[in-house]
Amino acid sequence: MAQAPSRVQTLNPEPAAQYQRQFTEDFTVYELDFLGLAAGTSANGSVQIQADSAFKWTKACYYADIDAAAFQVDTQPVPNVSITIQDSGSGRSLFNLAVPVPSIFGFGTLPFILPIPRIFLARSSMAVTVQNFDAAATYNLRLSFIGTKLFQM
């Protein structure tokens, strides 16, 4: 009797699987802040991955305020900002078009969990571009790329 074809395959280019190496992991966050992002403007930034380890990105959070004003659970600003992310190592953009930040970044109480962890190699960088498409608000936008450091053993 013919067997059903195996569905086991690896689409995720994890260094651990690709290079048959062993890693130990440690919790970390790479942070990228865009302060004073005025209405209708865009800004570029980059996250430099440290040389001691690769970065396994698993969760994403944002924190946005307007003029550093305090806010409550029900009055938390949701920024009208879109984002593009490019992996400098592979040169690949993660999205086909800019995506609204609140769609792919959550809050500490409910972070956005990536469909699969995204690996950035040591010494690589991610180039980030944000676009404020609000008509009036100027945001202080803080993006947290949450995951683990992969230390090669």
Next chain:
Amino acid sequence: MQPLDAMNFIEDDCVYELDMVTAGILTTGFIQIQGDSWFRWTKSLVYKNPGGEDVLTTGAQPIPAGLVQIRDLGSQRDLFRVAVPIASVFGGPAKNKSTAVPFILPLPRLFKPKSSFQVSVSYPAGAAVAETLFFQFVGTKCFNLAGAR
């Protein structure tokens, strides 16, 4: 010291609490891990005391404005590249929830017995610098059973 996964151990629920009254640009606090067990940190929460005598309602709880950095004093390693918003790596009151919702770490973080870690809270320019914060580091105590029989 043996790695934790090489030991037989039993776990027990545990919360390490750190209460902090921030009064300046930078405030630091310390947590000392007890000597009887490892601490396996899995979830985090923060509660900000709104002050005054107003009765809080769901949705009206304030969100901390500060940035946080955590340093493992055993390895002298900062967990974050730079300080990150407290609200991004600590759970707390959430919209339409009557109870707090914790932030779940990507993977548990282990701290050795008798080790300690430092929690630093700083404020970006223009933000409030006086907050009363109650941090909860939620996880389990891991008691080593080596030799016990």
